[in-house]
Amino acid sequence: MKKKILVTGACGFIGSHLVEKLAKNKKYDVTALCYYNSSNSIGNLSYIHKKLLKKIKIIFGDVRSEDLTTNITKNKDIVVHLAALISIPYSYVSPKSYIDTNIYGTYNILNSCKNNSVKKIIITSTSEVYGTAQYVPIDEKHPLNSQSPYAASKVAADQIALSFKKSFNLPVLIARPFNTFGPRQSSRAIIPTLITQMINQKNFIKVGNINTKRDFTYIDDTINGFIKLINSKKIDADQINIASGFEIEIKNLIKVISNQLDIKKLRIIFDKKRIRPKNSEVYRLLASNKKIKKLYNWQPKYKNARNFSYAISKTIDWFKLNKNVSISNFHDYNI
Ligand SMILES: NC(=O)c1ccc[n+]([C@@H]2O[C@H](COP(=O)([O-])OP(=O)(O)OC[C@H]3O[C@@H](n4cnc5c(N)ncnc54)[C@H](O)[C@@H]3O)[C@@H](O)[C@H]2O)c1
Structure with a gap:
């Protein structure tokens, strides 16, 4: 049976590449959440071949709404949460919008996944949570030091995810990409x-x-990192850097x-x-990418x-x- 997978932030840079890769795989039944807009724009999903796009169920909505997250996580096996406000400079202009989207949005996803018994949840963090390296390479034990409202919102979201894992045994993993680049960014x-x-x-x-x-990582490597996390049965490792080194x-x-x-x-x-x-x-x-290489057998090409x-x-x-x-x-x- 196909695995039902939901990707939030699907119209964005990383989300569109992930959805494209998953839709090519017959193992997955893919639902893509795009940020609601009245012009029905599907953002970066429009670069996907029309034939493949037909296989993807596209839903519009806002992760700040628990009505939405409750509905879209129903009957899903896996949820990959990428939706976020991501710009550091804009987080100086409007910090509260980062709290609303990145913290409450992630809480809504986690709580809805808990209520709907989703079997695996991947929350997307960022290398910005570490702040300037206190030692290199930065492994997952490096102290967290948010130097911007964006980083702070991601630290908070990560911590809520970890607390849900510890408190409710929620099967959640934190994927922590370092700077990713490539087409569509x-x-x-x-x-x-x-x-x-x-x-x-x-x-x-x-x-x-x-x-x-x-530490720059090409999009294909980042996506392969997510795929390894999605396909693996392991969920005991809780925070995983994805980086080329x-x-x-x-x-x-x-x-x-x-x-x-x-x-x-x-x-x-x-x-x-x-x-x-x-x-x-x-x-x-x-970054140190030892953990993802060892536990998930991932290797960056670039x-x-x-x-x-x-x-x-x-x-x-x-x-x-x-x-x-x-x-x-x-x-x-x-x-
Ligand atoms: N690009 C990088 O280098 C990088 C590095 C580390 C971590 N990340 C993380 O990866 C994820 C994806 O980043 P990206 O580079 O693809 O960014 P992006 O801005 O291209 O994609 C984010 C998507 O989230 C959507 N979104 C924003 N607010 C929303 C809301 N309230 N409801 C629903 N959707 C909403 C946006 O419309 C956008 O399509 C983010 O969580 C980001 O923090 C990115």
Whole structure:
């Protein structure tokens, strides 16, 4: 019998790729939750081939509503919760919306899954919960230190999930991706903003802090990480990093992208708006991926400078092909 799986945040970057991969697998009957909007936009799901899209049951709604989460989790075997507000800069503008969506939204999913006896729940966390690395590589025992309202909302959501596991024996796992990149990502993220600016402006880019370091994971690897967690019978490990273990400083990332676009002279303009408050800046994120490799037999494909550069070239190709996306978003600082 097919497993009934619900993915929230399905119209987003990671959600659309996950739904696409699951729908290709005959083992799954996939329901995708898209954020309600009156124009019926299915966001990134529109990049999925029409034939495959027909196999996906699309539902519109808002995870802040327990009426909705109660209904959509009924008769589901697995729920993967990705819906969230994710931008750090916007969390400075509207912290309460992060509390409402990321904390109450996650609570609604957990409580509804508990009431509907869902057999496996995966809650999506983020590397931002660790804050600037206190040691590297960052394993799952690293202290949590939220430096932004976004990170704080994710720490709270994770803790509620863990408390449901301890208190009610809820079969919940926390997947903790580090910075993921690839086709379909919005230009609020560093790699799409650099690519779209370079494609369209050619000789200058506006940036924030370029001395920070990040562990970047290509979308295919992140999705395979989720698939391993979904397919595995294990739920005893509670928090799992998903990361390539490949670290790069943003100034070097700029070089990788400009080289690939054959840009010889690039003016770097520092834009105050793009710089986080000093104590809110996360200077370094480099993951330990030992746990997911050992427990779930996951291996990243894009884990060194050469593979990373290849993944960047695939991402550039996608933005070049989807000119409507790359042109509409490059001018302004998209938070
Ligand atoms: N992209 C990354 O690098 C990264 C890294 C670590 C963790 N994450 C986590 O992965 C998840 C997905 O991130 P993403 O990069 O795909 O972001 P995204 O913004 O592309 O996707 C999030 C989706 O959630 C939806 N959403 C927001 N509020 C909602 C609500 N109230 N009800 C229903 N849906 C709502 C949005 O419309 C969007 O489609 C998030 O939980 C994020 O915190 C992402």
